[in-house]
Amino acid sequence: MELTKLWVAQIDDYVIDLAWSPDGALLAAASASGPIALVSSADGARAHDLPGHEGGTNVLAWGPAGGSGSTGIRQSLFASGGQDGAVKFWDAGAGQHTATAELGAGWVEQLAWGAPGPAAACGRRFALLNPDGSTRFTPWEAPKSVSALAWRPGGAGDGAPGCVAAAFFGGVRLFNSGDFSVAKEFPYGNGIQALAWSPDGKWLVSGNQDPSVHLWVPDRDEELQMSGFEGKVRHLSFDHASRWLATSGGVEVSVWDCTGDGPAGREPAMLAHEAPVTAVAFQGRHGLIATASRDGSVRLWSPERPRPLRATISLPSAATRIAWSPDDRRLAIGSDRGFVYALGCPG
Secondary structure, three states: OOOEEEEEEEOOOOEEEEEEOOOOOEEEEEEOOOOEEEEEOOOOOEEEEEOOOOOOEEEEEEOOOOOOOOOOOOOOEEEEEEOOOEEEEEEOOOOEEEEEEEOOOOOEEEEEEEOOEEEEEEOOEEEEEOOOOOEEEEEEEOOOOEEEEEEOOOOOOOOOOOOEEEEEOOEEEEEOOOOOOEEEEEEOOOOEEEEEEOOOOOOEEEEEOOOEEEEEEOOOOEEEEEEOOOOOOOOEEEOOOOOEEEEOOOOEEEEEEOOOOOOOOOOOEEEEOOOOEEEEEEOOOOOOEEEEEOOOEEEEEOOOOOOOEEEEEEOOOOEEEEEEOOOOOEEEEEEOOOEEEEEEOOO
């Protein structure tokens, strides 16, 4: 398999986050110093330069696909969170700022946009917002800073479809999407670096500081854990079928089989790099996984194959973020020197 370099764009600082528009026409790239660039997926040409956040931008999230429809959310609307304690909303088509939600004096490092709306955290404060910048719910102040957010896929499972999970040092709390009442709480006696739901809604997974990976089955109040990682587990990704879970935690990516009763007691497939892994992402609808490392190596794998490595490309600096386009045909990569690369992947 060959990867094709489609284009390269440059922003003014370290690429701290990347996010594709739902239709795949635009890629938003946030720099650590604050500005946000919107580039065309076709050729990397600059569509708009947005000021972002004073002091620095931390995270991006697009509104859901489907146009305005019943949600009232435009296809071109996206949000950003920054070091100014704010969530800002932007019209990507017009290249304009539309609204701001002020959350507090801390940094907005957690932002997740699900079907019920955008959820954000600023320090210990957690809120569900409206795209006009108003606050729908502020249901909770966590005992410690909220370290990860993840929406459960809508309609998955029984009892809590579409709920949002919020992690902090000490556990994870689930909130119902309708009235934001507490659905469940799962204690965990350490720091949590990342959260992910399986697409079928069965598994809620945390990557942890200890270092370990913990899995819960919220509908059955079951849990299990895998340990022995080299370092903190900061990156998690499920494949579209909810079979494979990829986790970082060193110079290798572990790929766990989550069928049946889950991965406990099973040996994972190990996908090796020569430097610490900095990003992990399965395609949205197909079976390839992309991994990136601190030495600039980006690799594609098919985990079900006896020889899983499919392609490798080497970049001149460390990869910081990777993101598949909605059609899985482009892979965007951000670097610590402010470059954004778009690679073409055969369908």
